[in-house]
Amino acid sequence: MVELGVELAGIRLRNPTILASGILGVTPATLKRAAKGGAGAVTMKSLGPEPRQGHPNPTVLEWECGLINAVGLSNPGVEAGAKEVAEAVKKVKAPVIASFFAKDAAEFGVVAGRLAAAKPAMLEANLSCPNTIREMGIPFAYEPEHAAEAVKAAKERAGDIPLIAKLSPNTHRLKEVAKAVEAAGAGAINMGNTLGPGMLIDVDARKPILANKAGGVSGPAIRPVAVRCVWDVYESVKIPIIGTGGVGSGRDALEMIMAGATAVGVGSAVASGGFKVFGKIAKEMEEWMAKNGVSSVRELVGVAHK
Amino acid sequence: MGMAKILEVREENPRMRTLFLDAAMKASPGQFAMLWIPGLNEKPLSFSYCGEGRVGFTVAKVGPFSEKLSQMKVGELVGVRGPFGNGFKPKWDRIAIVGGGCGAAPLGFLAEELARKGAKVSFVVGAKTKGELLFAERARSAGAEVLVCTDDGSEERKGFATDALKDLLEKGKIDAVCTCGPEIMMRKVFELCEAKGVECQASLERWMKCGFGVCGQCAIDGFLVCKEGPVFPSSKLRRMREFGTLKRDACGLPLKA
Numbered sequence: 001m002v003e004l005g006v007e008l009a010g011i012r013l014r015n016p017t018i019l020a021s022g023i024l025g026v027t028p029a030t031l032k033r034a035a036k037g038g039a040g041a042v043t044m045k046s047l048g049p050e051p052r053q054g055h056p057n058p059t060v061l062e063w064e065c066g067l068i069n070a071v072g073l074s075n076p077g078v079e080a081g082a083k084e085v086a087e088a089v090k091k092v093k094a095p096v097i098a099s100f101f102a103k104d105a106a107e108f109g110v111v112a113g114r115l116a117a118a119k120p121a122m123l124e125a126n127l128s129c130p131n132t133i134r135e136m137g138i139p140f141a142y143e144p145e146h147a148a149e150a151v152k153a154a155k156e157r158a159g160d161i162p163l164i165a166k167l168s169p170n171t172h173r174l175k176e177v178a179k180a181v182e183a184a185g186a187g188a189i190n191m192g193n194t195l196g197p198g199m200l201i202d203v204d205a206r207k208p209i210l211a212n213k214a215g216g217v218s219g220p221a222i223r224p225v226a227v228r229c230v231w232d233v234y235e236s237v238k239i240p241i242i243g244t245g246g247v248g249s250g251r252d253a254l255e256m257i258m259a260g261a262t263a264v265g266v267g268s269a270v271a272s273g274g275f276k277v278f279g280k281i282a283k284e285m286e287e288w289m290a291k292n293g294v295s296s297v298r299e300l301v302g303v304a305h306k
Numbered sequence: 307m308g309m310a311k312i313l314e315v316r317e318e319n320p321r322m323r324t325l326f327l328d329a330a331m332k333a334s335p336g337q338f339a340m341l342w343i344p345g346l347n348e349k350p351l352s353f354s355y356c357g358e359g360r361v362g363f364t365v366a367k368v369g370p371f372s373e374k375l376s377q378m379k380v381g382e383l384v385g386v387r388g389p390f391g392n393g394f395k396p397k398w399d400r401i402a403i404v405g406g407g408c409g410a411a412p413l414g415f416l417a418e419e420l421a422r423k424g425a426k427v428s429f430v431v432g433a434k435t436k437g438e439l440l441f442a443e444r445a446r447s448a449g450a451e452v453l454v455c456t457d458d459g460s461e462e463r464k465g466f467a468t469d470a471l472k473d474l475l476e477k478g479k480i481d482a483v484c485t486c487g488p489e490i491m492m493r494k495v496f497e498l499c500e501a502k503g504v505e506c507q508a509s510l511e512r513w514m515k516c517g518f519g520v521c522g523q524c525a526i527d528g529f530l531v532c533k534e535g536p537v538f539p540s541s542k543l544r545r546m547r548e549f550g551t552l553k554r555d556a557c558g559l560p561l562k563a
């Protein structure tokens with residue numbers, strides 16, 4: 001028997017796959033299905049201080065090598081959202097991660113406090129949405145000082161609930177950012193959000209297709225970038241890493257883990273794999289490990305560095 | 307995803323028009339596509355015609371998007387991606403189709419497909435008034451028995467489509483019911499079917515973003531309307547508490563359906 005269970009900042013996951021934020025997780029019922037589909041943990045769509053409609057459609061598109069999206073952080077606001085988090089915690093048979101965003105450090109603190117009251121297994125500060133720069137400014141995760149400020153404010157209100165900092169591949173200061181959030185109290189790092197932003201133009205319409213024009217790129221297209229980012233973060237910090245970006249198979253997950261991730265986030269792969277994609281990835285990992293005589297996935301974390 | 311040229315615009319009734327697009331898509335009745343007007347918005351619409359290298363979408367002017375769409379002219383371009391979702395799949399011989407208002411959009415197409423496969427079809431269609439009836443003639447030409455209900459009695463029976471369905475079910479000549487229209491009407495249709503032990507397939511509508519099962523925006527009790535619907539069979543409708551009671555807006559906030 002091979003062991004797929006991992007521990008993330010004190011929280012036990014039966015396998016390393018985590019439903020990424022913004023994918024399916026608008027309601028407790030969909031989170032429940034992702035957990036049934038095999039997810040080791042599930043993340044809710046990011047909640048902000050107030051209800052937000054996000055950008056008009058088109059907001060999510062499929063292209064040859066992945067997805068591009070500018071949903072624009074639509075969410076019902078933390079007041080209604082915290083109730084859904086509490087309901088999810090009750091109903092979902094896997095750890096529930098509550099993701100959140102805000103426009104400044106003080107607000108990060110407020111939202112973190114309100115969500116902590118709903119008792120999710122973990123909190124995840126989304127410091128890295130590339131689709132709301134016009135309204136909310138440059139993402140916190142681009143600069144170590146900004147990232148640290150937001151994490152510190154959130155941590156103060158998070159109580160004993162572990163806090164994940166979700167970083168961005170879109171910074172030349174990634175290692176500094178990783179160190180800064182670790183020092184500010186993050187218990188884990190999610191590496192990370194979408195790449196870019198990118199743009200698709202319809203040649204016949206002669207216009208960008210997304211209403212927001214630009215949007216974050218995800219899926220297979222970004223996997224090599226995400227793997228390199230996980231590599232860099234692993235070299236910089238001691239806290240565990242969730243490797244997110246383009247994971248759709250057991251081999252993809254193992255690649256992330258060998259780069260230094262303890263767990264993997266899965267988003268875009270849900271498009272073709274549906275709710276069951278988590279179980280499929282876990283099973284493929286298990287098969288590879290059995291074949292290669294690896295008894296616990298924990299032995300593989302960061303092996304590519306050795 | 308691609309832009310498609312408008313080949314023809316047909317007036318179906320004073321409120322509704324069909325745009326025929328130059329697109330060789332293979333869609334079944336009940337499936338939908340996302341239609342895009344650059345610079346304005348993108349919305350899901352059910353196929354109302356499909357075949358011979360073109361597809362049709364029937365729209366009523368209900369907001370800025372449908373207003374603009376229904377004013378577009380032959381030769382202009384509309385973005386279209388799809389087909390998405392699952393259509394109606396009734397495997398039975400005697401089928402009632404129940405539509406109300408603009409919701410009848412995919413049902414003329416459905417009546418034609420079912421009649422072609424040899425089913426005996428009763429087409430029950432309701433509207434506020436005579437002029438707003440959709441696809442009654444089309445269903446008749448396809449060989450369906452057509453039962454018309456108008457709120458004001460301006461054509462045939464005065465009353466709701468559900469009243470006519472109730473009579474049909476009482477007569478016991480129906481194996482399955484396919485419905486699309488206002489959700490309260492579909493809920494009623496479903497309950498009538500349940501009372502008689504008759505299979506019901508309903509085409510549901512929720513706020514959509516991606517259309518292919520990623521964003522989760524369209525969920526109803528955990529079912530994804532875009533990917534697992536929009537047409538759901540009785541076995542799933544039975545498990546939905548939100549069917550006929552709760553929708554979510556663009557923010558994801560729950561509203562009364």
Ligand SMILES: Cc1cc2nc3c(=O)[nH]c(=O)nc-3n(C[C@H](O)[C@H](O)[C@H](O)COP(=O)(O)O)c2cc1C
Binds near residue numbers: 060069073246520
């Ligand atoms: C449609 C869509 C919506 C997303 N919304 C969020 C969000 O609300 N919060 C967040 O932290 N990340 C969001 N993301 C980013 C994903 O969580 C993930 O980090 C990214 O897509 C890379 O992983 P993937 O390649 O497996 O999709 C979103 C991604 C997509 C495709």
Ligand code: FES
Binds near residue numbers: 513514531532
């Ligand atoms: S519209 Fe995105 S999941 Fe259905």
